[in-house]
Amino acid sequence: MRLAAFLLALLLAAPAAADSNRPPAALAYTQLPDAAQEARARALMETLRCLVCQGQSIADSDAEMAGDMRALVRERIARGEQPAAIRGYLIQRYGDYVTYDPPFSWVTAPLWMAPVLLLVIGLLLARRLFRRRGA
Template sequence: MSGAAMVSALLAGAPALADSSRPPAPLAYTQLADPAKEARAKALMDTLRCLVCQGQSIADSDAEMAGDMRALVRERVEAGEQPEAIRAWLVQRYGDYVTYDPPFSWVTAPLWIAPLALLALGIVLARRTFGRERD
């Protein structure tokens, strides 16, 4: 088998190896018995990003890691932790990427500034383009 064929075969099989064969975490797909606690857990899960998916929350993702994170959130809510404390712990563990609302810092500044800069650039280009047509 040539080197290119071997690499192609390995890459084709990679998605099958993405999740392990272990069973899901106990609370990954099971709701809490207390509806109020489940509502708090669900509200928090909707605001946390799946680290291995493309823009999905852990509430919406079927990825194994998202299931583990859902179970962790439910376990901590069941134990009485407040959602803000759970979020802070997850941000400390996984970084600001885990939340859809990263705080402003030098690292996240491009995320906050880029849309404003692109909007300003669009306005300038539109004024120049439409300003010439009026002349």
């Protein structure tokens, strides 16, 4: 019983142990002094997925990795790099999953085609049901 309680406590403590004890990156929670640069950085951060949280953008996440990614975006924007180049770098480093808008490829084709396929199946089923009721 004690072992089960210990394992349960260990399992529940895992998310707390996911972040390190190091301080956050310099620009993780600090906005850029130039409002236009911050707006570009913020717009880009909204389109990038937190790889730890998965359901939040790096702009909304408090995960340590999201903070590191926010700092990276702000540093590169401050140096004058274009958002598209930064986005490309992050996609190259972390894969298409880091973006909420993955490009169309053979790997992502099911993601793009599934809604259309499900809609067609639903319309065919509805048509069949309405024909049966009318007959």
